[in-house]
Amino acid sequence: MLLRILHRTHYDYQGAIDMAQHMVHLSPVQSASQKLRAHTLTITPEPAARSQTVDVFGNLRTFFSLQSPHETLTVEADTVVETSVPKSLPNSAEWLALSWERVREHFRYRAKAPYDPAAEFLFPSPYVPRDDAFAAFALPVFTPDLPLLEAARALMERIHTELTYETASTEVNTPALQALAQGKGVCQDFAHIMLGCLRSLGLPARYVSGYLLTQPPPGKPRLIGADASHAWVSVYCPLPQSLEDSEGKTAAPNGIWVDYDPTNNRCGWGSPGEDYVTLATGRDFSDVSPMRGVIQGASAHELKVEVTVAPPEEFAGLESV
Structure with missing residues (x-):
C-alpha cells in the first residue's frame, strides 16, 4: 500500500520568541514492512542551524535552531511510504x-x-x-x-x-x-x-x-x-x-x-x-514525541496540529478542514 502523510505543526506565539531549539521525530523508519519513498521537512522561518542524527533507538531525528526573533513557527513533514505486512512469522x-x-x-x-x-x-x-x-x-x-x-x-x-x-x-x-x-x-x-x-x-x-x-x-x-x-x-x-x-x-x-x-x-x-x-x-512518548524544544521569550502560544493520511492519488481533490 502506498500512503502519503502530511503532518503540519503551527505555533502562533503571543509575543516574539528570541531564540529556540527544537527536535523533531517526523521521518518514518525503514523496515521490512515499510519503505520510505519520499520525505521533505519544511521549516518556516528558515532555521539558522539544522542537522539530522540517528538516536539510540534507531530513529531518524532532526534538530534545528532559530536565532532571530519570530512570532510564528511552522513545521511540515510531507512523506510517502510503501507499506506491506509479512504473511506469517518465521518458525x-x-x-x-x-x-x-x-x-x-x-x-x-x-x-x-x-x-x-x-x-x-x-x-x-x-x-x-x-x-x-x-x-x-x-x-x-x-x-x-x-x-x-x-x-x-x-x-x-x-x-x-x-x-x-x-x-x-x-x-x-x-x-x-x-x-x-x-x-x-x-x-x-x-x-x-x-x-x-x-x-x-x-x-x-x-x-x-x-x-x-x-x-x-x-x-x-x-x-x-x-x-x-x-x-x-x-x-x-x-x-x-x-x-x-x-x-x-x-x-x-x-x-x-x-x-x-x-x-x-x-x-x-x-x-x-x-x-x-x-x-x-x-521507551515511551517522551523518547519519540513528534516535536519538542526550548524557547526564550514569550511562552504563551496557540498550537495547531494537522495530520492527513491517504493514498497519494486522493490528495488532489481534498479540501482543508
Missing part, C-alpha cells in the same frame, strides 16, 4: 508456543548472561512506571503457561474492551496509572498502560508512534488535516532456541517484535496492518 509454531513465564525468566538477571538489547525496554521510563496496579490488571489474562503472544493479545483485548477511548479525557503528560484508574484515555494512554502491564510482569515492550489510515464517515469527504498521530506497542519475543543451548547456558539473544494496538484491537508481526505507518520507537 511460527515455535514462536507461538513460547510461554510468557519462560520469556520472563530469560530476562531475569543472571551473572555473565549475554546482553540482550531488548532488556532496555524492561525498566521504568519517564511516562511508564513499573507498578503492582499494572500487574494486577494484566494477571487475569496472563494465565499459567499461556504463550506470550497469546497473552499479549489477551491484554490488548482487555484494554480495548474495558477502557473507554475519549478524546480530551487526558493531557499529553497524564500519568499512565491515572489513565488506568479513570478507565479512559486516548491511544497514547492505552499504549502506556499496556507497556506498564507488560514491564511490571518482567516482559520487554516498547512504544511505537506513527499513523493509521482512517476512513471518513459515510457520505463525508476526506479532509486535509482531519487525521491524527497514533500510538501502539511492540512486544519482544525471543527465538526459543536462543534461550538456552544444549548445555543449559544462555545463548546469544535473538528474537522479533510483534505489534499490538489496544486502541483498535489489532496486532501483527512487523505492524498491525499495511494501513499503519511506523514513525519511531522508544
